[in-house]
Amino acid sequence: MAIQDIYNAVIEYDKDKAVQFVKAEIDSGTDILTILNEGLIAPLDVVGKRFSAGELFVPEMLRAAHTMKAGLEVLRPLLAGTRSKSKGTIVIGTVKGDQHNIGKNLVILMLEGAGFEVIDLGVDVDVDRFMEAVQKNGADIVGLSALLTTTMPAMEATVASIKEKGLSVKTMVGGAPVTEAFANKIGADGYSEDAPGAVELARGFLAS
Ligand code: B12
Structure with missing residues (x-):
């Protein structure tokens, strides 16, 4: 299991795999921001470039976004941390x-x-x-x-x-x-x- 699997799941619009692989990376102790940046955000850049090149279209961009969001939901509690008194x-x-x-x-x-x-x-x-x-x-x-x-x-x-x-x-x-x-x-x-x-x-x- 590796970050690359999460990346590939987003590129392939496979929500279930994205969720499964994000969970596995968390369990294996990978840094949360590494999972986010390299596994979930980086593939959206590729999707954007393919869109610019006319290789895929808005529906695909949307599917990639939804897949990324599904993975992000798993990270959400870890990213949000514990709430404290409002700082502003x-x-x-x-x-x-x-x-x-x-x-x-x-x-x-x-x-x-x-x-x-x-x-x-x-x-x-x-x-x-x-x-x-x-x-x-x-x-x-x-x-x-x-x-x-x-x-x-x-x-x-x-x-x-x-x-x-x-x-x-x-x-x-x-x-x-x-x-x-x-x-x-x-x-x-x-x-x-x-x-x-x-x-x-x-x-x-x-x-x-
Ligand atoms: C997913 C996506 C969509 C989805 C959006 C879904 C959603 N709910 O957001 C959909 C399919 C709806 C979409 C539609 C369109 N899209 Co679009 N889309 C993207 C894509 C692939 C990813 C964007 C994304 O979510 N990135 C991941 C997030 C985490 O990154 P981020 O947004 O940059 O945010 C980070 C930082 O920028 C920063 N940040 C963001 N906001 C803020 C605010 C503050 C205050 C601070 C400090 C920091 C900060 O922190 C964030 C986290 O680290 C990009 C390509 C790309 N790589 O940007 C194209 C892209 C932005 N889209 C593009 C285009 C052209 C469109 C459309 C016009 C397509 C069309 N013909 O209809 C429409 C426009 C609709 C509209 N009116 O807004 C172009 C823009 C080109 C340009 N030069 O303007 C891009 C760059 C694709 C491309 N290469 O051509 N899109």
């Missing part, structure tokens, strides 16, 4: 026009595990909904996710509105096409390429 409130969502939520949900899982209270606005969230939720919940941080180059302008518009309103909330951004340079350009307070990095950012914001 974070409003998070995928920006307008974008339906991708796997990465965002992973970020939420790890933020909650680290003791933050997270308000998940879901996907396709417009500027007004972000603003309302930040104000209503007195959020300390707002997290924005985007997976499409076409929705990165919506991320920029959301950060700009928050700054314009003068809300005292830190902004952090992420998602596959988002880079540190883009985050700096749009004036976001932080960027991370993955979920553990999002936790570090959030801790840093609230410590300062």
